[in-house]
Amino acid sequence: MSTALRICPLCEATCGLTLTIDGGRVTAARGDRDDVFSQGFICPKGAAFPEVDADPDRLTRPLVRENGALREATWDEAFALVAARIRPLIEQHGPNAVGLVLGNPNVHTVAGALYPPLLIGALRTRSLFTASTLDQMPKHVSSGLLFGDAFAIPVPDLDRTDHLLMLGANPLDSNGSLCTAPDFPGRLKALRRRGGTLTVVDPRRTRTARLADRHLAPRPGTDALLLAALVHTLFAEDLVRLGPLADHVEGVEEVRHAVRDFSPEAVAAACDLTADAIRTTARELAAAEAAAVYGRMGSSTVAYGTLANWLVDVLNVLTGNLDRPGGALFPLSATVPAPRPAGPGRGFALGRWTSRVSGHPEAKGELPLAALAEEIDTPERAPGEGRIRALITVAANPVLSAPDGRRLDAALGSLDLMVAVDPYLNETTRHADVVLPPPPPSQSAHFDFAFNQFAVRNQVRYTPAAVPLAEGRMDECEIHARLILAVSGMHGAPPSAVDDLAIDTTLAKAVTQEHSPVYGQDPKAVAARLTGATGPERRLDLMLRLGPYGGSRDAADGGSRDARDGGSRGARDGGSRDAADGGGSGGLTLDVLRAAPHGIDLGPLRPRLPGPLKTRSGRVELLPAPIAADLPRLRAALRDVPEPGTLRLVGRRHLRSNNSWLHNIPALTGGSNRCTLQVHPEDAERLGLTAGAPARITGEGGELTAETEITDTVRPGVVSLPHGWGHDRPGTRTTVAAARPGVNVNQLLDGSRLDPLSGTAVLNGFPVRVSPVL
Template sequence: MPIEEKVTFCRICEPLCGLIATVEDGRLVKIRPDGEHPLSRGNACPKGIAFTEVQNDPDRVLYPQRRKPDGTFERVSWDSALDDIGARLRAIIAEHGRESLGWYFGNPSSFSYSHTMWILGFALGTGMRHLYSAGSQDINNRFVASHLLYGSLTALPIPDLDRTDFLLMVGANPIVSHGSGVTAPRIREKLTAITKRGGRVVVVDPRRSETAKLFEHVSVRPDGDAWLLASMLSVIFAEQLFDAKTLAVQADGVDKLRRAVARFTPELTESITGVPAGEVRDLARSLAAASSAAVYGRTGTCLGRQGTLVAFLLDALAVVTGNIDRPGGLVFGEEPFAGLATAQNLGLVGYDRRRSRIGNFPDVLGSFPAAVMAKEITTAGKGQLRALFTSAGNPVLSVPNGRELDAALGKLDLLVSIDLYMNDTNSKADYILPATTFLEREDIPLPFSALSTTPFIQHTEAVVAPYGEARQEWQIIDDIARRIGVIPFVATPTNRIGGLLSRARRMVPTNPLTMIDVAMRLGPFGDRFGARRGGLSMAKLRANPHGVVLREHVETGVLRRVVRHKRKRVQLAPAEILDVLAKLGLRKDSKEFPLRLIGLRELKSHNSWMHNSPSLMRGDREHTARINPADAAAAGIEDGKPCRVASEAGSVELPATLTEEVGEGTVAVPHGWGHSGGGWRIANAAGGVNVNEVMSTAIVDVERLAGMSHLNGVPVRIEPVA
């Protein structure tokens, strides 16, 4: 076969950079950046280029694997695996009901439109109650804050980076993450462009991160964000710096919010945040005085004790200063097709429609906190989780208290994993079913199209045929559903409408790409099946493989279209937020655990699943705890020597790196290390520890409004290890 070069795009992280794949004899040879991509313009990070090694990894699972009684695995046929899974599921359902079924899906599933669609379809078709995701370790608080503010879980404002004059970033490190909760290829250039045109970029972080080193850094104590943001709001209200005219048009609850934050003066919060009162006042005044300002926060703000409150206050700062839905402020992108927003409008997903059996937590887009998953398995009673599927996830490493979950998995009646590797979690599975990589499937960025700072859409065909017997996740899910008599997306197949849909489904097999094409052609940019000249269709995207820019900038003046509250106004004082603010007292630090542990993202890691790439693991990569020299000296810890990081929930031991990069009182440890099971040899040999063993899954340690795990600002102590 000839050597071919194929246009595609990366699906590891949110910039979705354009790539060119070289294929020879049906196998991937190399990947390089796509110089013709209109947004990434020849840029790609080391992870995207290294994906050649993932694609061709000899440790990949390429054939269905079944666990043997001795714990090892053997290759079986697809029919044998699926028939046995179907039979066991039918028996579990017959004895315990469909509420005993569950699914956990990890971060990579968000980068496959068909994967997430069919999980939702399976959940709807089965009536499954146990749905969990990486979202409770990532972004679910952002969805809930949007629900409270705008009446829509999917109204996710993004910073208008290309037009802002003042960017306040809290708990975000886009120089390493490349942007999260926002799709902005070449984000480093976008950030430096702000300062080049005379603007300011202010980074609030307990650590002098790679991003903070390039711009203005405000050092805040871990998990002090809620107090800092409330304090800034109190200054803006007290000094009459708010945009009264805009607020009168856009928002309700201004006076209630003003009263709720009034007590959080900079002088009061200084002892909690570590930010001097004068600096807080200057920051609030600068934000309010800027001709345009955007406020942006990510995982550093999501995983503390008050994740939903912090996400809410970030937006509230933009709203009260008149910087919502305006050029240079926070803006709302528009989906080119009916996606989650449509699912929400149809009532397929929502917030607090159901409550978890353990902990009584509200669902967020149908899912519950992953932190309670182990207890749902081990706690007897009606609705006990007995059969679990995992796809594109490794919750033993990504969920707090992995030891608890690891032990609980062995108590399931059935565990089935759909993945690329035999990892720490699915090494306990009854079956491991091989999934395609993103290069082995066609795709379109369904979840991220509304988060792009430049409205953009791209489609890619599969670059190579699936290796071995790997199958797309949606096909696997569909085959399992059929074996238990379930029709994805049809919740009540026994009624008349369900029966008609069932017959239609048998006559016309469902294809996710067909569904997306229809949704796109009927969407705001669609061609309306020929009625609108030049509109979007799959044919147009195929004719433009490098992608299509839809607008130069995100459209503004759309707030009334976005807000779903009855009065079409932003709600600044929902009861849930006022209640949390009223209970937010002065934080008391523990004498036994006087330091605070935060997470850390690394340039050559992506959560827990890229540690089997030789080029990314090459060199002197080592898993270490970053500790301020003053704290290390007080504890008797030396640079490069092993130390113990301990909390009330557990402890880990790893080498110490002494650095002024973290402030006194802060310890930073990257997540995703500590592989100890499965069949990925480089990852297992890399060493390190699972830092989430220090985290708690106690009900009181799970954030109440969105079910977020407490992974940042965890009280710890450090001590040397002999």
């Protein structure tokens, strides 16, 4: 029996785990008390790591379709089939005839971070769809428009703020999103203990709302109206205080004019809140010594998602809390390229191309996942127009996660070819012609490329595979590399060729950039210095060397010593400070990181402006043109006051769940983790609903029947059904999930409701009808 460290890959908190290994299997998991970031915190998902790892329904060999049925195959046979069938489709119908769908679990793996960009480049397709348009794309779009970079996302400085205004987020169940914070609940409780204020805006009295000093429960989908009224109040009561931000912001007076119609009195009826409550919220936010506004799923997956996310940061700017300790700051991840000199950039563009059928504009290079079905099943109006004929899905289950799963389910059956990289035969991958299963997480190394960009404290951690790769398995990175070779016409080349090309391409550019730590050096000599036993490790080493901590100590945005000294939480000694300095002038490398198995603390977040700005002006552009053009739609919503008795549906997250991909784990399916329709007692009485009895829910896309749960945790006029269920289709191999399938809430939608700027599906706040099943 032995132990091994592993960063948990099951949610965005990225907690450090200590795994117990017995006979080559993970038998237990506990929190790593020496982890520099999570310090021993663990949630039920992390504790269930052994069950996730050993799930008997995980596929162990590739599957290929033969005579209409899937059978086990060798790895060589599976990749040969992909290579033989996909290239003729591309040559005949063009690159856009191949669609690519990237699911949520991608950002939880090394392979999912390193290889999809290369796969997109190899395919040269514009038919890219990801889970972002079911979740977070409004934040990327608003950040791109405000700051010039879709990944320049400020996060609340949870450990130092005095006032947190949170909208549409329930981190006591979700553990946080676009705000990577182990023990989010503990951090919120610490805020309260030090005399700070927590205000939660949510139509449900969630576990997080019950912790708050103030809970506002507006009508679902009205977050943007509420936020606009808060901005209006700041201007009307002369509470705008930009402070040092004044030198970096333009468009303040334009925003004042843009929100002139959104007074608290004007929005009160639509939001179903009092004007006094709105005005008080604005005053308290402005009066706090350090405050942050944070919005997530509930304010993103609604009709005005991009406007709501824009207004979140407008509030942070106008109160002087953007880019200041205790406010909302920009993290500095160890693997992002070393910051370029501040100044004007290229900016952020929307709608560079549009989808074939409905003309949806791209956002961040992606098309709305809600439009995937029509891109497959709508005939071409002209030859070569780009109907999707082949689809590659990577860790994605859009039949459950996207609107109108029935249509997508049927469309997938009409494809000429479908390839899936997935450990399960689920509601989506059951249609695949080739399934390439990655190994269990214990058999893979882990580094959080994505989530460190949203972390509430700068830190860096790497954990190698805890268990050797089992016989017959293939490393997930090799699966991705061989898939890239298969689709690019290089089938049969060594997988290392993909990593070598990525390294050579990166270095060829880096040595020409004056701000790069390797400027002017011989790229071959730099490549020869890289360490790591595998291609992915060499690429990680390169990213660390080229990152903000990879050069001298002063490379991290102009002096990182202050960032590592001080801070209210998480700073540990034990050599981590010297490691963060790179052991002197050598900088951060993979070898330095390996020498710190519990991670390296890089200090609290600190002000970085104007460094992160890439707008054409080099400033925060507070009222971008696409935002201004969308505001008339929000003004029209002032008149959208529903008739009495109208119901709007919202989703909910369970602590023991993460979308659809943990419903097959027995330890995570019990307790309150149930697919029930929550209804307020007043609505239940009016509608004749009985607790435990079935209720019929009807929406624009169809109807469902779910068990009724009567509770006053939802406000009147609101019903709630969780996301990610509906495991009742034939042909899957998820035994536990199929035994308790629940219903797919997204089947109530027909896919027509989208936030126009981001293409994000409206999954919350849409109207439904509910009746008892007699």
